[in-house]
Every structure is written in C-alpha cells, then in structure tokens.
Amino acid sequence: MDQLLLRGNGPLRGELRISGAKNAALPCLAATLLAREPVRIRNIPHLRDITTTLELLSTLGARILVDGQLGIEVDPRTVHSLVAPYELVKTMRASILVLGPLVARFGAAEVSLPGGCAIGSRPVNLHLAGLQALGAEIALEDGFVKARAKRLKGARIVMDMVSVTGTENLLMAATLAEGYTTIENAACEPEVVDLAKCLTAMGARIAGAGGSVIEIEGVAELHGAEHSVLPDRIETGTYLVATAMAGGDVTLKRTDPRILDAVMAKLREAGARIDEGENSIRIRMDRRPRAVDLRTAPYPAFPTDMQAQFMAMNCIAEGRGVLTETIFENRFMHVSELQRLGADISTDGKIAVVRGVPRLRGAPVMATDLRASASLVLAGLVAEGETRIHRIYHLDRGYEVIEEKLSALGADIRRISGERSVA
Ligand SMILES: CC(=O)N[C@H]1[C@@H](OP(=O)(O)OP(=O)(O)OC[C@H]2O[C@@H](n3ccc(=O)[nH]c3=O)[C@H](O)[C@@H]2O)O[C@H](CO)[C@@H](O)[C@@H]1O
Numbered sequence: 001m002d003q004l005l006l007r008g009n010g011p012l013r014g015e016l017r018i019s020g021a022k023n024a025a026l027p028c029l030a031a032t033l034l035a036r037e038p039v040r041i042r043n044i045p046h047l048r049d050i051t052t053t054l055e056l057l058s059t060l061g062a063r064i065l066v067d068g069q070l071g072i073e074v075d076p077r078t079v080h081s082l083v084a085p086y087e088l089v090k091t092m093r094a095s096i097l098v099l100g101p102l103v104a105r106f107g108a109a110e111v112s113l114p115g116g117c118a119i120g121s122r123p124v125n126l127h128l129a130g131l132q133a134l135g136a137e138i139a140l141e142d143g144f145v146k147a148r149a150k151r152l153k154g155a156r157i158v159m160d161m162v163s164v165t166g167t168e169n170l171l172m173a174a175t176l177a178e179g180y181t182t183i184e185n186a187a188c189e190p191e192v193v194d195l196a197k198c199l200t201a202m203g204a205r206i207a208g209a210g211g212s213v214i215e216i217e218g219v220a221e222l223h224g225a226e227h228s229v230l231p232d233r234i235e236t237g238t239y240l241v242a243t244a245m246a247g248g249d250v251t252l253k254r255t256d257p258r259i260l261d262a263v264m265a266k267l268r269e270a271g272a273r274i275d276e277g278e279n280s281i282r283i284r285m286d287r288r289p290r291a292v293d294l295r296t297a298p299y300p301a302f303p304t305d306m307q308a309q310f311m312a313m314n315c316i317a318e319g320r321g322v323l324t325e326t327i328f329e330n331r332f333m334h335v336s337e338l339q340r341l342g343a344d345i346s347t348d349g350k351i352a353v354v355r356g357v358p359r360l361r362g363a364p365v366m367a368t369d370l371r372a373s374a375s376l377v378l379a380g381l382v383a384e385g386e387t388r389i390h391r392i393y394h395l396d397r398g399y400e401v402i403e404e405k406l407s408a409l410g411a412d413i414r415r416i417s418g419e420r421s422v423a
C-alpha cells in the first residue's frame with residue numbers, strides 16, 4: 001500500500017488549480033441514469049470515488065466515454081441491470097445515489113445497504129422514507145434496499161434531519177415523478193445546487209435549490225446535456241489551512257470564494273490575510289495561527305468536512321480552541337494520530353479541546369478516513385522531522401494528486417509506492 005512521506009519545510013508559496021468537487025461530481029454522474037440520451041459531465045476530478053462510480057455505472061450497463069478534457073460522457077441507454085452490488089457500495093457510500101435515479105427511470109432498483117463507516121453509522125432511512133413518500137415500495141432484504149414503483153408520484157416530503165445525499169437522491173427521483181414534489185428541510189449545500197443545475201440542463205423543472213424548500217415539477221423524460229461541476233470547496237479549504245499552518249503566500253485558482261464564507265471567516269480569525277477574486281482566493285500568513293473555536297453544522301455553517309483540518313491547525317496555534325462536531329458521532333478518529341505527533345487534545349463526546357503546542361514532531365501515523373488523512377498531511381507539513389502516513393488510499397478518494405499540488409508550493413512530500421515500501 002502506498003504511503004506519504006513528509007518533512008516540515010517552511011512556508012508555502014505559489015499558485016494552485018482547484019479540482020472539480022467530488023461531492024458534486026458523484027451525484028451528477030448518478031443523475032445521468034435519468035436521461036434518455038448521453039449526458040456529458042465536465043470538470044470531473046481524477047479520484048478513486050469517481051473511478052468507483054464509473055465502475056458502478058458500467059456494472060449497470062451504461063456506456064462510459066472518457067475524453068482528455070476531464071469530461072465524461074455517460075450513455076444510459078444501454079442500462080440492463082438495476083443492481084448496485086455490495087463490492088462497490090462498501091468502498092463508497094455515495095453509491096446509494098443511484099437508488100433514486102434507477103427507481104424513477106427504470107421502475108426498480110436493488111442497492112446494497114452502505115452500512116457504517118469510520119466516521120459514524122450513517123443510516124439511509126431518510127432516503128428510503130422520501131422514496132416511500134413518492135410511492136415506491138421499499139423492502140430491506142439480504143442486505144439490499146429493494147425499491148419498486150411503476151411511476152413515482154409527486155409528494156410533500158419533510159426531512160426530519162438535513163441530509164445532503166438524502167436531498168440529492170430525492171431531488172433526482174422527483175424529476176421524473178408524476179406531478180409536483182416539495183422537499184422541505186432540504187440540504188442547502190452548493191453541491192445540491194450544482195446537481196439541480198445539471199438536472200435542469202437535462203430538462204428537469206426545479207425551483208428553490210440552495211434554500212431549505214426545493215420544488216420540483218415532474219417531467220415525462222430527461223434529455224442529454226452537458227454540465228461542468230463546481231470547484232471543490234473542501235479541497236480549497238484544505239489548501240487554505242495548509243498555508244495558514246505553514247505560512248506563506250498562496251493563490252488558489254479556479255475556485256469559488258462565495259461558497260467558503262464560514263471557512264474563510266475562521267481563517268481570518270486565525271490571523272490569515274485573505275483576498276477574494278472572482279474565481280480565485282489568495283491567502284497570506286506571516287504569523288503563528290491563533291486557535292479558533294468552531295461548531296460544525298449544515299451549510300452555510302462550518303462544514304464537518306473541514307473539522308479535521310482545523311483541528312490540525314489548532315494543534316500548532318497560539319491558545320486553545322474548542323471544536324464541536326454536530327454532524328457525525330465518530331469524527332475524531334484523527335485525534336489519536338495527531339497526538340502521536342505531539343498534539344495536546346482532549347475529547348468528551350462531540351467536543352474536542354485543543355491546546356496549541358509550539359511544534360509537532362514527525363512520527364508514523366495511520367490515515368483512518370478521508371478528512372482525517374488530510375489533517376495528518378497538514379500536520380506533517382509543519383512537523384519537525386519525518387512523518388510517514390500509512391493507508392493513504394483514503395486520501396485518494398478525495399484529493400487529486402495532493403502530493404504534486406503541495407510539492408509545487410514548496411512542501412517536502414512524496415509518495416512511496418506499495419512495492420517500494422515493502423522492499
Ligand atoms: C458524497 C457526499 O456528498 N458526502 C457528504 C455528505 O454525506 P451524507 O449525505 O452521507 O451526509 P448526510 O448529510 O446525509 O448526514 C448528515 C447527518 O444525517 C444523518 N442521516 C443521514 C441520512 C439518513 O437517512 N439518516 C440520517 O440519520 C447522518 O448520520 C448524519 O448524522 O454530507 C456530509 C455532511 O455534510 C459530508 O460530510 C459528506 O462529505
């Protein structure tokens with residue numbers, strides 16, 4: 001298995017291009033199943049989760065054409081299977097996103113239950129209750145969700161918790177339902193808005209995406225379209241925190257500052273100077289960061305997917321920061337690994353108190369989930385000596401060529417391939 005080797009190497013400087021958002025590309029690829037013609041999605045990041053999704057779409061029978069411009073065309077006309085197998089779903093929970101499209105377009109679907117993961121139990125009850133409200137018959141058998149509906153019927157759906165992929169699944173399903181659907185207490189995340197844009201380009205009638213009530217007027221069919229996914233705000237935020245920790249002057253290009261308000265506000269509080277361009281963000285940091293308090297919550301509040309990275313920053317900050325994780329019950333897996341690097345952190349349930357130390361010291365650590373892995377990379381960038389990160393396949397789910405991007409900014413980071421590390 002590949003490993004990452006890092007050495008603290010001073011400030012970061014230069015420019016970086018942000019990739020398309022994983023969490024928008026995944027639902028947009030699932031949405032292609034709804035169409036009667038090929039759909040082209042552009043600005044797709046090169047990530048393991050994308051490869052898994054493409055594998056899933058081809059297992060269902062869709063034809064995939066990848067071109068050199070990061071564009072992927074999916075032709076759903078050849079779909080012949082409605083089963084998403086355990087082998088694929090277990091490696092990526094977001095596979096559940098094919099459930100809504102399959103049942104809406106083909107009248108049935110069998111999707112393996114995703115089960116829990118390192119960050120929590122992550123049930124899909126809201127996805128299922130919403131589909132039932134749209135008239136689908138749902139059964140749980142042999143570890144699969146089996147859904148059936150001749151044609152879905154529009155309904156009023158009130159979600160009792162804000163769920164991002166739950167909202168996306170129901171939004172996709174409702175586009176082909178007969179009549180009107182409203183999704184109340186919908187997720188407002190920019191990735192939901194991006195999916196709505198993709199669906200609208202395919203001929204769907206949607207109003208209100210980005211707010212907490214989404215209205216959908218079902219149509220008989222969706223057509224081919226082209227859509228470019230929005231920039232990855234979590235990748236952007238991760239490189240902003242990297243610069244806030246290591247110091248320096250970095251400009252992130254092809255991103256969108258309008259979807260990063262909560263993250264940038266916390267970085268400014270930490271002492272960073274941030275200039276927002278139309279499609280770029282410049283961050284300058286010439287001091288030790290000040291510790292920040294934060295509380296994760298649904299968009300537009302502070303994202304849970306940035307909690308681990310801010311914890312890494314607090315580890316070397318001046319003062320004490322209190323982090324409250326309200327979305328996932330077990331998203332502090334990085335704490336024990338950061339402690340191996342010398343961090344002073346105590347946790348109690350969903351609260352972590354971090355007391356900044358002047359420096360971290362390199363050590364072997366293990367990545368446990370995607371953003372936990374990112375926090376270890378950030379810590380390794382500023383730790384004295386060598387940090388070796390094991391199990392980095394988690395990182396490859398969500399960060400495109402992270403070692404190349406950070407090296408280009410002056411970081412000392414390299415990937416050791418599995419074969420070489422075994423030798
Ligand atoms: C592929 C993707 O977009 N992943 C993101 C998505 O995950 P995902 O969509 O899985 O996360 P949700 O928004 O659904 O989860 C929010 C909370 O709702 C709970 N819940 C959710 C669904 C359900 O049916 N029942 C239920 O109880 C979850 O356990 C969690 O406590 O949003 C999360 C929260 O911003 C992010 O961390 C993930 O990066």
Ligand SMILES: C=C(OP(=O)(O)O)C(=O)O
Binds near residue numbers: 023
């Ligand atoms: C938790 C994440 O992804 P997923 O929902 O795919 O596990 C993430 O992107 O941080």
